[in-house]
Amino acid sequence: MNALQSSRRTKPPEAAVASLLDTLLKRFGNQVATSEAVREQHGHTLTWTKNQPPDAVVYPRTTEEVSDIVKLCLKHDVPVIPFGTGTSLEGHVNAPYGGVCVDMSLMKRIIVVHDEDLDCVVEAGVTRKELNEHLRDKGLFFPIDPGADASIGGMVATRASGTNAVRYGTMKDAVLSLTVVMPDGEIVKTASRAKKSSAGYDLTRLFVGSEGTLGIITEITLKLHGIPEAISAGICPFPSVKAACDAVIMTIQSGIPVARIELLDELQVRAVNAHAKLTLPESPLLLLEFHGSEAGVKEQAERFGEIATEFSGGPFEWATKPEERSRLWQARHDAYWAARGLRPGAQSVATDVCVPISRLAECVDETKRDIVESGLIAPIVGHVGDGNFHVQPLVNMDDPAEVAACEAFVDRLVRRALAMEGTCTGEHGVGQKKMKYLEIEHGPAALALMRTLKQAVDPSNILNPGKIIAF
Amino acid sequence: MNALQSSRRTKPPEAAVASLLDTLLKRFGNQVATSEAVREQHGHTLTWTKNQPPDAVVYPRTTEEVSDIVKLCLKHDVPVIPFGTGTSLEGHVNAPYGGVCVDMSLMKRIIVVHDEDLDCVVEAGVTRKELNEHLRDKGLFFPIDPGADASIGGMVATRASGTNAVRYGTMKDAVLSLTVVMPDGEIVKTASRAKKSSAGYDLTRLFVGSEGTLGIITEITLKLHGIPEAISAGICPFPSVKAACDAVIMTIQSGIPVARIELLDELQVRAVNAHAKLTLPESPLLLLEFHGSEAGVKEQAERFGEIATEFSGGPFEWATKPEERSRLWQARHDAYWAARGLRPGAQSVATDVCVPISRLAECVDETKRDIVESGLIAPIVGHVGDGNFHVQPLVNMDDPAEVAACEAFVDRLVRRALAMEGTCTGEHGVGQKKMKYLEIEHGPAALALMRTLKQAVDPSNILNPGKIIAF
Known part of the structure; x- marks a missing residue:
């Protein structure tokens, strides 16, 4: 088969879709949904990107079931679109060529937590809050926090990061190993559980951020962290967005290991106040969090306070109680919904x-x-x-x-x-909306290399077509 | 061309090599070396792996020259083997099918240091010590330290890590972006200078650890760190290797952010004492280093000291003076040569x-x-x-x-x-010596995926053939 030709994707013929659905229904019974409401919920729903629903939604329970679904879809040449919680923002879960949405929400097992190694193995449908709930009693936490209570699989697929990334890195850094169903249904384990390895190509990072276009992530081995001995959070208003940013730059350059340093402009603060019934000062604001020992956290906060003063910021106020802190970060996380208000x-x-x-x-x-x-x-x-x-x-x-x-x-x-x-x-x-910028950002040779990878791994262009790479 | 067939590599005909060398000499003059001594220095030299010299060594001065060399080699179907400082240990730089070694040692420009962004752009031939020498006056350092004074390009290609990795990560984490000459001579820039991105496939990590089999790395954008306010180092003997390891496990689990925590067994300590004229206690030994604020470093050291005592280790002795500290780490870095003694x-x-x-x-x-x-x-x-x-x-x-x-x-x-x-x-x-273990470690499906990547990116199998993936 010529990869270049076959990769030009169009909507599959109705008969192929009907035949596939028939087979899926026989094999998966009530794990298949085709109602219009469910299909629309599985297209893009959160922003101005148009909703493009799939032809059906299937809810697998195991990696092997995902493999079976993909094999059936390949046989019928019908697209497959993996789905976590649908909180992506650039049209990632849309089905521009129709196809079968693979909703991972039944794959929710936390398979094992290795306390001693600070890692765990979870199925792709587990959300970050569910994982942290499970980990709390062990004194461990998973730091990556994109705001939405996204699924771990979706977070890997979109290379999510969020508020804690400045200290703990992004999903690129948080994943030790993945189990992935390939476009032909083969099951690949990308790496061992060793903390580092130089045993060949970095298959793990090949899939992190690939947005479901190279494989369907079904299991993830994640790095965890000990819950810090001390956590303190605070807010600091600034006279201008520029002053706040300058304080951030100086904080990072000084090597202060802030866990979170978030900017809200005055309009966003007003929205958050209204939404969460808070009384934050309605000027450009930094929300901060420090993690460490009691002494370490105090030292970090003092050093930040000095920097803030230097840039006419302040007063720097503390939320020492856990409830207060939670309320503050909940307000930050609800920024999207607050803004809509x-x-x-x-x-x-x-x-x-x-x-x-x-x-x-x-x-x-x-x-x-x-x-x-x-x-x-x-x-x-x-x-x-x-x-x-x-x-x-x-x-x-x-x-x-x-x-x-x-x-x-x-x-x-x-x-x-x-x-x-x-x-x-x-x-x-990237999803659908940022595709046009990839060539400007990376240049034609790098984009050609991305296309080479996609065509080599998914020659039939069956996996989430119409995302990242257009052809 | 059928990728599977064409990738079966054999030694190219002598006439092809002769014709290529003729062309290279005309184009690059005294940047080409063909003496037996130079060729042997560019095969594997450090361990029991057999020396397999290339047919010639070329010393490019620019990315464009690397591109020209690769294009000429591709035209003549002659292998290309990139070479940094030759300190790799598993036969990475050997030329089992002959070919042209591309020695990067003339590409030594430190192109720019962005103090404010804590990053820099260097050519691949710059060594880590040269870089740190250059950075010292700016209060910055590049932490990855594999022992040998390796080139940055070679460190990227082998996913190097070393003594500081426990705190600062490996080359996987240290690279923001790469300039890479592809097997057809095209020049790819893998990413922007942003600290994080989710703009498509992770081309940077595709090349980190690819050992010159997918492209030749010519320029690297590296993350840097501020030199810590305080650094202290120490040694701690233990009654057994097991006790030392148990103390390490507890230290990591406790979240103490050690910068270095190195084990030497009693035999290695004896070798180091003899080689470096030191009087370290000849029992299993941990060498440690802590980075942070004055107070932070003190706190970390105290907490480690308590753990060491718990596992019958000690006394925990400090090397507070910079000279003493340097001598200790120099001894650790010379462990390889000490052992040979x-x-x-x-x-x-x-x-x-x-x-x-x-x-x-x-x-x-x-x-x-x-x-x-x-x-x-x-x-x-x-x-x-x-x-x-x-x-x-x-x-x-x-x-x-x-x-x-x-x-x-x-x-x-x-x-x-x-x-x-x-x-x-x-x-x-992996080089040559660990190839046979890749299938055991990763399984046939993952190894097949690595092969798919290699064949897609380098269909002529011209780049460092006979390494990582055998075919």
Whole structure:
């Protein structure tokens, strides 16, 4: 078969889909759903990206069942779209060519926790909150926290990161090994449980961030961390977004091991106050968290306080009680929903970029000006310790001029970040909406290499077609 | 062209090599060397693996020159073997099918250091010591330290790690982006300079650890760290290797952020004392280093001291002066040469494995017994905070029985580590000598995937053939 030709994907013939569904129903019975409501829930639902539902949804219980589904789909040349919790933001779970959605939500076993090795093995459908609930009594936690209570499998597939990444890294760093069902149904284990290895190509990282286009992740061996002896959180207002960013830059450069350092602009603070009934000061705000020993946390906080003062920030206020801390971070995590409350009825556009930290203040500042000049309502939040920030325009989709203005704004935002040696997406992923920026970011030779990988691993282009690489 | 067929590599016809060398000499003049001495220096030289010299050595000065060399070699269907400093241990730089060695030692520019972003861009021939020399005045350092003063390009290619990996990670974690010459001469930039990204497949990690079989790394963007405010080092003897390993396990589990925690067994200590004229206690020994604030370092050391006592270790002695500290770590780095001094005239066999830390004491203990039972002289050193350790048998190559005993011992060592959910190599890489273990470690489906990647990226099997994947 010629990979280049066969990879040109179109909607499969209706008869092929009907024949496949018939076979799936016989094999999987009530693990298959075809109602319109369920199918629509399994297309994209969270942002302005159009909903493109699959032809059916199947809920496997084991890696072997996933393998069987994929083999059947390959035989019928029908696309397969893996699905975690559907909280991705760039159209990752849409089915532009129809096909079968593989919903991993029944694969929820926490297979084993190796306390002594600080790792665990989980099935892909376990969510990060479920895992942390399970781990709490053991004094361990899994730090990666993208906000949504995403599935671990989905987090691997999108290379998720979030608020703790500045200290604990992203999913790229959190995964020791994966079990993956390949496009032909073969089952691959990517690595051993050793903390490091140089035994051949890094298959683990091949799948982290591949968005379901190279294989379906069914089991994950994750690195864990001990719950720190001391945790303290605080908020610090600043006179401007630029001052806050400059304080962040100095904090990172000084090597203070902040666990979280998050920016909310004044509009986002207002939204959070309204949504969570808080009384945070409505100016650009940093939310911080420090992890360590009692003495270590105190020292970190004091050093940050000095830096904040240097950039006219403050007062730096502490949330020492766990309940207070939880409430603060819950408010941060609900930023997406809080922002939607700023303009009821409007559609939310979520986008993110990431730049080298030396360019962060400049990039956020220019973006703020652009928002004003574009006449958009668009709060900013960011994992600014990594140079990563989100803009969430709220758009009246019935106003074509506003939609166009927002599209142009997102385009300028991405190009601004790329011009500053940044990336078109720090953590949301490519999905459908960022595909057009990959060649600008990586250049034609690198994009050709990505295409070579996709074609070699999935020559029939059966896995999540129409995402990352277009052909 | 059929990738499977064309990838079966044999020595190219002499006429092809002669024609290529003629062209290279015209194009690169005195940047080409063909003397036997130079060619032998560019085959494997450090361990019992046989020396297989290339047909010629070329010293490019730019990425474009590397691209030109590769294009010429591809045109003549002659292998290309990238070469850093030749300090790899498993036959990585050998030329089993002849070919052209591309020695990167003239590509030594430190292109830019971004102080504010804690990163830098270097050419592949820069060594880690040269880089750290350059960085010192800026208060920055590059932590990855495999012992040898390896080139940064070689360290990327072999996924090097070493003494600081327990705190700072391995080359997998240290690289932001790479410039790579592909097997057809195309030049790929793998990523932007953003600290994190989810913009498509992880091309950077595809090349980290690929041992020159997928592309030739010419430029590297590296993460840097601020030199810690305080550094302290110490040594702690233990009554047995098991007691030392148990103390390591407890230290890691307690979340003490040790920068280095290295094991030397009593034989290795004796070798180091003789080589470096030191008077370290000749029992199993941990060498430690702590990085942080003055208070933080003190706290870490005290907590470690308590753990050591719990496992009958001690006294825990400090090397507070920088000179003393340097001398200690120099002695550790010279462990390889020190060990060779234990049996002058014998050949050194260097091998490494890595296991989950819960199995470390057991694995080292069984290995010690095996060494005794095999009648070998074989000191052990290890980056034990990661569960990684090295065994260095010293073998009389004129005694076939001893050579066979050593081969059988290494085989048992690897299988022991694999049975404990470990890896056949923690940091030395696959090269020629560990190829046979990849299928046992990864299984046939994962190995088939590695082969698919190699064939897709290098269909002519021109880049470092006969390493990692055999076909």
